Amino acid sequence: MRAGDKGSRENIALIGFMGSGKSETGRLLAPMLDLDHVDIDEIVAARAGMNISGIFEAEGESGFRVREKEALRAALQGDGMVISCGGGIVLDEANVRLLQDRCRVYLLHISKERAVERLSASGGRPLVAGGGLAQKVGRLLNEREHLYRDAADEIVAGDDASPLELAEEIAARWLRYRSAQREGNIPSS
Numbered sequence: 001m002r003a004g005d006k007g008s009r010e011n012i013a014l015i016g017f018m019g020s021g022k023s024e025t026g027r028l029l030a031p032m033l034d035l036d037h038v039d040i041d042e043i044v045a046a047r048a049g050m051n052i053s054g055i056f057e058a059e060g061e062s063g064f065r066v067r068e069k070e071a072l073r074a075a076l077q078g079d080g081m082v083i084s085c086g087g088g089i090v091l092d093e094a095n096v097r098l099l100q101d102r103c104r105v106y107l108l109h110i111s112k113e114r115a116v117e118r119l120s121a122s123g124g125r126p127l128v129a130g131g132g133l134a135q136k137v138g139r140l141l142n143e144r145e146h147l148y149r150d151a152a153d154e155i156v157a158g159d160d161a162s163p164l165e166l167a168e169e170i171a172a173r174w175l176r177y178r179s180a181q182r183e184g185n186i187p188s189s
């Protein structure tokens with residue numbers, strides 16, 4: 001991070017594992033702060049004219065990652081946004097640099113147990129489809145846990161919080177951060 005960059009970070013990014021509540025939390029958070037909400041998976045699907053599973057089938061994970069990266073770049077042409085990222089956004093170093101340059105990054109952290117519980121009740125996620133959910137989640141979390149933590153400015157505990165509670169918590173933290181920024185007393189990340 002270059003000195004002075006933080007003053008220009010006008011966006012909020014929500015990162016975290018599948019099932020951590022990034023989309024719903026972002027949708028609730030944005031109007032609390034009078035910001036716009038952008039969901040990277042939704043942009044990807046709209047641009048491709050297919051849902052996420054369809055993209056994985058047609059183009060593989062690598063095709064999806066290219067689209068995800070393009071969608072993040074396009075979204076970050078603007079300011080004043082809450083950006084709900086897909087769980088794999090942190091796999092690409094350039095994505096992480098861009099997020100850190102342009103956003104205050106909040107990690108919605110959930111445990112493996114909670115992720116398994118939530119993902120077993122929902123579909124549409126090709127990386128954990130087709131059985132062996134707990135093993136798949138465990139492997140992905142092992143690969144990614146440090147990437148999430150390294151990319152985050154702040155970590156929010158998500159196991160026992162609803163999207164509304166998460167949104168309220170992040171809104172309060174953001175307002176504290178912005179007021180510290182205005183006073184020239186910017187907390188280091």
Ligand code: S3P
Pocket residue numbers: 016017018019022023041052085086087088089124125126127
């Ligand atoms: C992915 C997470 C998904 C979606 C895609 C890949 C991942 O988004 O981008 O299925 O690699 O973790 P959510 O985190 O919103 O489920």
